[in-house]
Amino acid sequence: MTPSTISPRRALITGATGQDGGHLTELLLSKGYEVYGVVRGQRNPRREAYAREFPAATILEADLTDLPSLVRALERTQPHEVYNLGAVSHVGYSFHNPVVTAEVTGKGVLNLLEAVRLTGLADTARVYQASTSEMYGGLAYNRPAGGYTEESAFHPRSPYGVAKLFGHWAAKNYRESYDMFVSCGILFNHEGERRGVEFVTRKITDAVARIATGQQSHVELGDLTPRRDWGYAGDFVEGMWRMLQHDEPDDFVLATGETHSIEEFLRLAFGAAGIDDWRPYVMQNPAFFRPAEVDVLLGDPSKAESVLGWRREVDLGEMARRMVAHDLTLAGAVAAAVAAHAAPIAGAPVTAAPVAPAPVTAAPVAVA
16 A cells, blocks of 8 residues: 555544643644544534634534444544543643533543444544643642652542543543553643633733733733643643553643743733733732642653653643634634725714723633
8 A cells, every 4th residue: 555545544532622622623634634523412612613714624413421422433534643621721720610521521531442443443443532731739748849749649629630530540440451552641731822711820911911902901810829730732732642642541740840830920921911910900809719729730741751752842831832822813804894884974963972992701710
């Protein structure tokens, strides 16, 4: 068989319309994969945007809480690689909706693994499970000075972290019990232009852009002291892919090895828009404080670096600049549309009222 007639590798991605799903779809398409993006339900608001951005990808409907739908998706696609990125991933939301979080983020992993086994793909498909640094908890007793490793003790401090830990151990159990190729990526915080505005980094850069363009006066946040190991999502999906190219399934921490506070990110984000002092534009709202906060998360990516040859490329300052530039473009488009709508027709009396700054919405914020 000549190289030109070799069938491309097929990848199935749950959570395809999320931040990581978008970056991973882009990466796999660039490598010549057939990509199948799993979307939950017909009314997923991100479905059309995903289809527009990635017309070469095929969208399938399935649900992590519905085992038969996962079986159908796997039978149809016969994937070589399965990336489970689907989850209820908002830490703050998980405190208000712990049962839904457990069903999707925890039991959903079990459903997908069982679907792989039932469809006879256990011997051929390689599975990536998206675990999280939130499983560690960031407490003093289990926090290594050099950062969490694959061997560090877990102590999740949110329903999200608890559900993710269940999924993590389910993945390891299927690896050991059925000899399945299942690798877990314990990813520390990773952000980017595709991040949802409910997450604190994107909420900040979105607000910075609106403030800089006169559409918003300030932004409301919770605790500004938590420190996170923040990386760029585009770098991290490269690590996911490398895990499934490795000879053996295993667990790998992906992190930068640095921690930064929310205050530091505020300084970088506002600075990227030419605003030197962020303090007049930030208000703290007690409603955004969590019942239990993870104060510090720091990862040690040494294993991924030495075994997979993975390296992060984008530092925090560059990531903030990219996110702010992206949101300034979006804010500029909104401002232009408002101006065009408000522009008077030649010869007609001016009746349009001045456009007021957009109100600040009090949406829950996730640090993770």
